[in-house]
Amino acid sequence: MVVTTTKSSSSENLQCAFASRYVRTSLPKFKIPEKAMPKEAAYQIVNDELMLDGNPRLNLASFVTTWMEPECDKLIMASVNKNYVDMDEYPVTTELQNRCVNMIAHLFNAPVGDDETAIGVGTIGSSEAIMLAGLAFKRKWQAKRKAQGKPFDKPNIVTGANVQVCWEKFARYFEVELKEVKLREGYYVMDPVKAVEMVDENTICVAAILGSTLTGEFEDVKLLNELLSKKNEETGWDTPIHVDAASGGFIAPFIYPELEWDFRLPLVKSINVSGHKYGLVYAGVGWVVWRSKEDLPDELVFHINYLGSDQPTFTLNFSKGSSQIIAQYYQLIRLGVEGYKSIMENCTSNAKLLKEGIARTGKFNILSKDIGVPLVTFSLKDTTKYTVFQISDYLRRFGWIVPAYTMPPDAEHIAVLRVVIREDFNHSLAERLVSDIERVIKELEELPPRASVEAAKVITETQREICSYWRKISDKKCNGVC
Ligand SMILES: *Cc1c(COP(=O)(O)O)cnc(C)c1O
Numbered sequence: 001m002v003v004t005t006t007k008s009s010s011s012e013n014l015q016c017a018f019a020s021r022y023v024r025t026s027l028p029k030f031k032i033p034e035k036a037m038p039k040e041a042a043y044q045i046v047n048d049e050l051m052l053d054g055n056p057r058l059n060l061a062s063f064v065t066t067w068m069e070p071e072c073d074k075l076i077m078a079s080v081n082k083n084y085v086d087m088d089e090y091p092v093t094t095e096l097q098n099r100c101v102n103m104i105a106h107l108f109n110a111p112v113g114d115d116e117t118a119i120g121v122g123t124i125g126s127s128e129a130i131m132l133a134g135l136a137f138k139r140k141w142q143a144k145r146k147a148q149g150k151p152f153d154k155p156n157i158v159t160g161a162n163v164q165v166c167w168e169k170f171a172r173y174f175e176v177e178l179k180e181v182k183l184r185e186g187y188y189v190m191d192p193v194k195a196v197e198m199v200d201e202n203t204i205c206v207a208a209i210l211g212s213t214l215t216g217e218f219e220d221v222k223l224l225n226e227l228l229s230k231k232n233e234e235t236g237w238d239t240p241i242h243v244d245a246a247s248g249g250f251i252a253p254f255i256y257p258e259l260e261w262d263f264r265l266p267l268v269k270s271i272n273v274s275g276h277k278y279g280l281v282y283a284g285v286g287w288v289v290w291r292s293k294e295d296l297p298d299e300l301v302f303h304i305n306y307l308g309s310d311q312p313t314f315t316l317n318f319s320k321g322s323s324q325i326i327a328q329y330y331q332l333i334r335l336g337v338e339g340y341k342s343i344m345e346n347c348t349s350n351a352k353l354l355k356e357g358i359a360r361t362g363k364f365n366i367l368s369k370d371i372g373v374p375l376v377t378f379s380l381k382d383t384t385k386y387t388v389f390q391i392s393d394y395l396r397r398f399g400w401i402v403p404a405y406t407m408p409p410d411a412e413h414i415a416v417l418r419v420v421i422r423e424d425f426n427h428s429l430a431e432r433l434v435s436d437i438e439r440v441i442k443e444l445e446e447l448p449p450r451a452s453v454e455a456a457k458v459i460t461e462t463q464r465e466i467c468s469y470w471r472k473i474s475d476k477k478c479n480g481v482c
Contacts, residue, residue: 019044054401060419060433061403063247063277063373067424072330075323076282082322084122088308093322096329097122100275103332105289107253108245108262108271119296120289121314122275122325126246127166128316129272129288132300133242134170136270136290137204139297150201158198158206160190161408164213164246176204183411188215188367192224196231205240205269210261211248214407214418216373218248218261225265232267240269240295247373249273250280254341255348256371269295275328278344278373280335280423285324343423347374350430351421357434363441367416374421379414386444388417394440400433 013026019041027033027045056066068076079093087094098117105118112118123129138155145152156177159167163180171178181194189212199206206228208219221243232238243261245252250273252259262268268291275285290296301312335343351374358364364378380388392404407414419433 014045014049016041016045016048019048055399057424058399059401060425061401063274063420063422064283065276065280066282066422068280068282068327068331069334072327072334075330076327077323079323079326080321084320084322084325085313085318090322093325097325100325100328100332101287101289104249104273104287108249108289110263110289110291118289119291119293120287122328123286123288123315124284124317124320125276125286126164126244126272126274127169127286129286130166130242130244131170131174131316132314133270133272133288133290134167134176134204135174135300136296137240137242138174138176139300140295141202141204143297154202155204156200156202157204158195160195160209160212160219161410162189162212162214163207163209164244167207167244177202179203180409182409183407185411185414188212188407188411189217189219192220192227195224196227199228199231199237199239201235201237203237203239205242207242207244208261209248210243210245210252211373213247214405214416215368215377216247216375217369218252218259218372221261221265221268225267228267239267241265241267243268243271245271246274246286247277250278250340251344251373254337255344259371263291275324278347279328280331280340280343281324281327284321285328344374347421347423347425350374350425350427351376353427354419354421354430354433357430358437361434361438361441367414368418375418376421377416377418379416383415386447388415390444391437391440392417394443395436398436398439400436 012029014029016023016027019037023037023041025035027037059066082090082093084090084093084097100122101120102112102118105112105120110118121129121132123132134157137157141155142152154177155175156179157167157171158179158181161180161183163178168178170176179198181190181198183189190208192208195206195208206224208221208224210218210221212219221241224241228239228241245261248261249271252261262271270288270290272286272288273279275281275287276283279285279287296314301314303310303312351368352370355366355368355376358376358378359366363381365381366376366378368375368377380386380391388404392402395402402417402419404415404417406412407416
């Protein structure tokens with residue numbers, strides 16, 4: 001977190017064990033040291049402190065890529081000193097980003113003619129992509145309202161309550177009201193019928209998610225398109241759809257090619273995807289593509305004169321690294337459709353194996369669906385003795401990072417655990433995880449009666465606290481799962 005509110009420990013100075021071979025003075029934590037130090041010492045200090053971070057490969061909380069081939073690591077290291085924005089100096093990198101945009105637009109069935117180039121841009125991740133897509137919708141809507149002589153000061157956006165936090169950021173930063181369709185027990189995605197009911201003349205778009213962050217489930221974009229078309233015909237509005245395919249965009253095209261969720265549906269005007277999730281690149285790359293030129297208002301595109309040449313840009317940031325773009329291009333040509341398909345099938349089969357193992361314990365309900373992002377979301381059948389939060393806590397002892405969280409409104413009384421299956425998760429890890437979950441359950445069940453009664457008290461209190469917390473923030477919901 002950039003905004004630091006508390007100091008991480010009481011001591012103001014770092015005690016550096018092995019670095020004392022090079023330096024003996026202690027190092028202030030929160031002020032830049034007065035003096036320089038030998039490079040070996042700096043390396044030792046930073047490296048030692050980072051040892052206490054979790055192991056990214058065992059981080060089952062995240063969709064973000066934690067392993068790439070050594071050949072790609074080599075390309076990344078070779079380009080860490082290239083600023084992506086210097087397009088004049090690095091025209092080949094720019095060309096690679098354009099190829100990626102076109103490949104992804106075709107993958108999502110954008111109606112791009114043979115002699116046309118697709119409209120899209122590489123970003124830092126889906127969050128930036130969503131800000132850009134949201135802004136385009138807001139501007140288009142405002143321009144139309146202005147032309148009609150109607151008020152244009154109360155834009156809103158319709159989503160499910162299961163949206164990722166970046167949509168709330170978009171709404172707050174860019175002053176758009178977020179209208180959320182509430183969830184309910186047993187139904188954890190946006191209900192298209194309710195979403196369309198919430199659409200009014202001020203709705204800039206309906207955002208559907210291909211791969212809900214909470215359960216991996218794909219929302220029914222086809223039905224949404226159908227219902228919204230009908231409403232548009234009746235009202236004369238032309239409310240569009242954005243698909244947040246952050247996690248599902250590199251899954252559905254490869255293993256569910258028949259599923260219609262993308263530009264095959266006429267109301268879908270823009271789609272985002274995280275290159276660093278199932279695009280299989282390390283953190284720092286996302287993509288947004290528009291259906292056509294008309295869907296990206298020209299006034300948002302900056303034409304800057306950079307070192308003598310005209311460059312159209314549409315991003316929030318200026319400078320950034322080139323490595324992630326290069327790595328994305330590597331993955332697209334290295335794997336091809338065949339490679340992505342086989343990796344996604346493998347992830348799906350590992351998810352299935354894990355799901356079966358978890359179900360076999362008899363202790364859990366499985367909330368995730370077979371079709372969707374390869375992950376397993378599960379809740380406890382019996383919450384009287386211990387909670388998912390305790391299970392998550394105990395699993396840390398084995399090195400596993402498995403998040404536990406409560407669902408958004410109106411399903412906030414449901415608490416779940418979620419395991420995301422990435423390429424680097426395999427059968428033996430799945431078996432190991434199941435056996436560790438079994439050990440944890442056994443331990444929790446064997447807690448002495450007194451302890452378990454006290455634990456139960458704590459649990460009820462925790463649950464109560466969590467529920468009231470959710471209730472408090474249900475208007476400005478925010479969850480830490482990414
Ligand atoms: C991860 C995620 C995001 C945010 O994406 P970043 O690439 O991490 O910025 C947005 N929406 C959904 C559905 C996600 O899963």
